[in-house]
Amino acid sequence: xxxxxxxxxxxxxxxxxxxxxxxxxxxxxxxxxxxxxxxxxxxxxxxxxxxxxxxxxxxxxxxxxxxxxxxxxxxxxxxxxxxxxxxxxxxxxxxxxxxxxxxxxxxxxxxxxxxxxxxxxxxxxxxxxxxxxxxxxxxxxxxxxxxxxxxxxxxxxxxxxxxxxxxxxxxxxxxxxxxxxxxxxxxxxxxxxxxxxxxxxxxxxxxxxxxxxxxxxxxxxxxxxxxxxxxxxxxxxxxxxxxxxxxxxxxxxxxxxxxxxxxxxxxxxxxxxxxxxxxxxxxxxxxxxxxxxxxxxxxxxxxxxxxxxxxxxxxxxxxxxxxxxxxxxxxxxxxxxxxxxxxxxxxxxxxxxxxxxxxxxxxxxxxxxxxxxxxxxxxxxxxxxxxxxxxxxxxxxxxxxxxxxxxxxxxxxxxxxxxxxxxxxxxxxxxxxxxxxxxxxxxxxxxxxxxxxxxxxxxxxxxxxxxxxxxxxxxxxxxxxxxxxxxxxxxxxxxxxxxxxxxxxxxxxxxxxxxxxxxxxxxxxxxxxxxxxxxxxxxxxxxxxxxxxxxxxxxxxxxxxxxxxxxxxxxxxxxxxxxxxxxxxxxxxxxxxxxxxxxxxxxxxxxxxxxxxxxxxxxxxxxxxxxxxxxxxxxxxxxxxxxxxxxxxxxxxxxxxxxxxxxxxxxxxxxxxxxxxxxxxxxxxxxxxxxxxxxxxxxxxxxxxxxxxxx
Numbered sequence: 001x002x003x004x005x006x007x008x009x010x011x012x013x014x015x016x017x018x019x020x021x022x023x024x025x026x027x028x029x030x031x032x033x034x035x036x037x038x039x040x041x042x043x044x045x046x047x048x049x050x051x052x053x054x055x056x057x058x059x060x061x062x063x064x065x066x067x068x069x070x071x072x073x074x075x076x077x078x079x080x081x082x083x084x085x086x087x088x089x090x091x092x093x094x095x096x097x098x099x100x101x102x103x104x105x106x107x108x109x110x111x112x113x114x115x116x117x118x119x120x121x122x123x124x125x126x127x128x129x130x131x132x133x134x135x136x137x138x139x140x141x142x143x144x145x146x147x148x149x150x151x152x153x154x155x156x157x158x159x160x161x162x163x164x165x166x167x168x169x170x171x172x173x174x175x176x177x178x179x180x181x182x183x184x185x186x187x188x189x190x191x192x193x194x195x196x197x198x199x200x201x202x203x204x205x206x207x208x209x210x211x212x213x214x215x216x217x218x219x220x221x222x223x224x225x226x227x228x229x230x231x232x233x234x235x236x237x238x239x240x241x242x243x244x245x246x247x248x249x250x251x252x253x254x255x256x257x258x259x260x261x262x263x264x265x266x267x268x269x270x271x272x273x274x275x276x277x278x279x280x281x282x283x284x285x286x287x288x289x290x291x292x293x294x295x296x297x298x299x300x301x302x303x304x305x306x307x308x309x310x311x312x313x314x315x316x317x318x319x320x321x322x323x324x325x326x327x328x329x330x331x332x333x334x335x336x337x338x339x340x341x342x343x344x345x346x347x348x349x350x351x352x353x354x355x356x357x358x359x360x361x362x363x364x365x366x367x368x369x370x371x372x373x374x375x376x377x378x379x380x381x382x383x384x385x386x387x388x389x390x391x392x393x394x395x396x397x398x399x400x401x402x403x404x405x406x407x408x409x410x411x412x413x414x415x416x417x418x419x420x421x422x423x424x425x426x427x428x429x430x431x432x433x434x435x436x437x438x439x440x441x442x443x444x445x446x447x448x449x450x451x452x453x454x455x456x457x458x459x460x461x462x463x464x465x466x467x468x469x470x471x472x473x474x475x476x477x478x479x480x481x482x483x484x485x486x487x488x489x490x491x492x493x494x495x496x497x498x499x500x501x502x503x504x505x506x507x508x509x510x511x512x513x514x515x516x517x518x519x520x521x522x523x524x525x526x527x528x529x530x531x532x533x534x535x536x537x538x539x540x541x542x543x544x545x546x547x548x549x550x551x552x553x554x555x556x557x558x559x560x561x562x563x564x565x566x567x568x569x570x571x572x573x574x575x576x577x578x579x580x581x582x583x584x585x586x587x588x589x590x591x592x593x594x595x596x597x598x599x600x601x602x603x604x605x606x607x608x609x610x611x612x613x614x615x616x617x618x619x620x621x622x623x624x625x626x627x628x629x630x631x632x633x634x635x636x637x638x639x640x641x642x643x644x645x646x647x648x649x650x651x652x653x654x655x656x657x658x659x660x661x662x663x664x665x666x667x668x669x670x671x672x673x674x675x676x677x678x679x680x681x682x683x684x685x686x687x688x689x690x691x692x693x694x695x696x697x698x699x700x701x702x703x704x705x706x707x708x709x710x711x
Contacts, residue, residue, distance in 0.1 A: 003051055004268045006031040006261040007044045007079075008058030010209055014230065018253040023269035023285070031058070031261060038075055045082040053268035055088045056260030087267045089274045091259030094266075095227065096129045097282060098248030098259055102293035103133055103225065106246050109295060110303065111618045114138055116429055117223075118403040120155075120201035122148055124162045127205055130225075134205075135159060140403055142201070144194055151186065153193040198222070202304070202403055208233050216241045221304065228258045229296075238298035248293040300363070307368035307615040308399030308407040309608050310392060311352060311597065313376050316341055344374035345383070349395040351402070352595060358612060359590035360644040366615045369402050370594065371395045377412045385417030389426070396427035405620045406430045408611030415540045419477050420625040432614060432623040434607025438561060439481035439538075439629065440638045441584025441606035444648050446534055446559040447489070449579055452651075452663050455555045455670065456533060470494040470532045472525045472546055473539035475502035477627040478561055481634055482536045484510055487517040494520045494528050513631070532556055537566040549575050554677065555670030557581070569654040577669035581651050581658070588612065589645030600657065603649045610637055616644045 002025060008014075010033045017030035034040040041057075048055055057079050080088045106113050114137040124131050124143030131141060143156040145165060156162050198204060198218040204211075208226040211219065220241030227249045229237070237245055249256050257265075266277060266285060313319060316337045320326040329337055352372040359365045373391045380388055392413055399407045407429055414420055414433035424431040450456060450465070459465050469486045473479040474495035487493050487510050497503050503521045510517060522528060525547040529535070532553055538561040539546050546566045552558070554577040560567050565582065572580045585599055586609035592602045599605070604612065614623055617640050624633060650657040658666075 001026045001028050002053035002268045003027075003048075004029045004054050004056070004261070004264045005044075005048050005052045006056040006058050006258060006264060007041050007048070008033045008258070008260075009036055009038065009041055009075075010058060011035055014232075016255050018255060020253055022265050025269040027053075027265055027268060029261065029265060031255075031258075033058075038078065041079055042082045045079055045088070049083045049085050052086045054264040055083060055086050056258070056264035057088060057090045058258050058260050087264075087273050089260055089263045089267060091261070091263035093277075094263045094282060095259030097286070098250075098293070099127070099130045099225070099227065100133045102246050102248035103130065105248075105293045106295055107137060112137075112405070112620050113223075113303075114203065115405045115620050116140060116306075116400055116403055117203045118142075118201045119203040119205065120144065120197050122204075122206035122210055124156065124159075125166060128162070130205065131159060131162070140401065142197060144197065147190050147194055151190050153186075153190045155193070155197055202306075211237070211240075214240070221302065228256050229294075230256045234296065234298055242298055243302040243304070245296045245298060246293065247296070250289055250291045251294075302365065303363070304365040304367055305615040305618060306402075306404045307366060307611050308371055308395070308402065308404035309355075309368060309410055309611050310349075310371050310373060310395050310407065310413050311410045312373045312380070312413060313344070314411060315376055318376075319344065341376055341379060345376070345379035345387075347374035349373050349391060349398055351398070353597075355592065355594040357591040357593045358588055358616070360616045361589065362616070362644065364616050364618075364644075365590070366612055368404060368612070368615065369399065370597070371398055371407075373413065375412075380412045380416060385422075388413065388416045389422055392423045393426055396423070396429060396431070400428045404429060406432065406611060406614055408607060409433045410605065410607055412540075414607065415477070419627045424622045424625045430620050430622050431625060432611055433477070433625060434605075434610035435477045435629050436481070436624040436634045436637045437586075437610035437613065437641065438584075438606040439478045439485065440634050440641075441586060441609070441648070442478070442482055442536055442538070442559045442561045443485045443489070443584075444638075445581055445584030445651055446536060446557055448648060449557045449559075449581055449651055449663070450534060452660070453555060453557060453579060453667050453670075455667065464488075465490045467533035468492045468494065468528075468531055469534040470496060470525065470529065470536070472496045472535065472537045472566070473562070475499045475506060476538055476540060477629055479536070479538035480506055480627070481629045481631070482538055482561070484513065484631055485634070486534075486536070487514045487519065490534065492518045492520065494522060494532065496522050496525045498523050526551055529553075535559070537562055539566055545571075549578065549580075552578050554578065554673035555667065559584070565654070567654075572654050577666060577673045579658070579663065579666045580653055582653060585649040585652060586641070587647040587649045599652075600649075609641065609646055613637060613640050613644055613646060 004027050008031060012033035012035055015031050015033055019028050032044060034044065045055060057076060076090055114134060116138045118140045119134055119138060121127055121131060121141065121143045124145055135141060141159065143162050145156060146152040146154045156165055195218050198214065201222065203223045203225060205225045208229050211224065221243050223244040223246065224237065224242055225246045227247055229245055229247045234245065249258060250262060267274060319340060320329055349371050351369050353370040355368045355370060358367065373395060375388065392409065396407055407427065409420055409431065414435065420431055420433045456465060456467050467490050469490040471479050471483045471486060474483045475497040483493060483495050483506060495503055495506065500523060507519050507521060510519060529547055529551050530553055533556060535556060535558045537546060537558065549567060549571050552575060556578050558567065558578060558580045560580060560582055567580055584606055585603045586606055588602055588604050588609065610624065652658065
């Protein structure tokens, strides 16, 4: 029987031994910890030099490479020099293979797990190869080498900076303090910097024993990439709130083996020297073990995906939510607010709110940031598209630094120029405008409102609703999808847009999908508006009047998707017999926490909800961009929304949510108005058909006009 020993600078509490048959050889394997004593380790190496077939050295590497440079670890060299007979290994090459494989395995198995993650390396020098692999998925890397090695409260933020540091050329080397003053307050400050970096990171790469001194505040919800995590340490990490542990170390006989111990077992079983073991040998042995890297969720699956969403003020009134500006606006002339509006358009983006508490029924969580740009719709439309593109790209760069994996565009930012296409091409992370879910939510809300109004006969089976629907702004990104959806759902569809050629093209496209649809075109909404049972307004009118609400049919349901609204509160107040709803707001799953965005707690605009759905699903891709929205994506995002617990919120209008009593009141007023309208029409017809002389024809015509005016 051959003896294999791992001499570790780690704790002796982790010691074990077992007997196994490995690669056809019977081996007695043991681990011995020296509790950090290099002298004790040297003594043990000398003791086992003639007794062991191979010796592994734990908690250190014999060397590491950074770029083209190779560095020798002093402690490793000292320990290896103490052995003269037995082959000695730190398992450095094998450990690098296991760690890199573990990261790539997790990225594949968990689906884009490390995309734009904020990763903190306790030592980029010793884990340089792993850092290169991680850089394929994210550029948000930080290295604590200056802090851990020199006591300098500074983190390195790029691989280039790490390369400079490794050569001694980085300026941070000049910050190192004499040992006499490198304690006390300075030491506490460096530890504070490390704790803050751990709190901000989503992934931490560190030897497991170096995490012992940290607790819930630093480790809760984190992903830890490490090695040799046994049951005892896993329990400790669970108690500290760790979400995921990724460990490439193999298990044997109920023990987790360090790379140095497995490498020593390979040397003992094969009789080779470390330099004679090739990568092909490692591949054959690793494959033969039939083990995969461990992905453990100590506290259950707590995956948290991250998103960002761009918002902006819809009018000058939003600036007044800042108390000093509100007070100033009361005593200043209007020109002051006009000037402020123009100045704010040039302001850099800033984080308006952190969003937390979103949790899907699948167990996946999401968190994000609402990033505000300063331009109102008036200012956005006043400048050329490139002006807004630059601000959105600045917001995207900020979102990436924060760790967001996808970013959504809200309100007017998604209609500027080519509706997100240019931004998606130039942004450092995936982009969506949210228009697919906005269109779906608009029709979802309109359908629900129609059912609750009970003014139309219910359709039988899959037949269309017997009503007339209109889409104002039908050639826009959201409007075109609303028109396609409406063509499948209602008997007659009226599409309104001043872009006549696009209207004709849209009609042809819809008829290919729904050949039996009845479609009518118009450049003006008021032409057919009096006969509509349902209207969707989805224009980019920036507050301009797009229809005359006084001509709308009593009991009509109007869904206003536009932001700013096409129908302000002053217009809606003129027709209490018409139900005007503000598109389809979505109830987010979980206990959502974020600042006020003009909606009740837990509600979000559909475009924001689309960004969140994609984050929960792990679909980090350009989903909805451009004006040609794909019907398949509208259907897909609707199904994904249901999967992740999205619900249509209470139908809301300009004055807040509609209760059942509110809708019943609108219905009652609509029935009264329709009855009065029917009486007026009957009188007008009776007057028209009554035999009169030619001289009395004029008064009859006048009475018809009066009746029409009453309608």
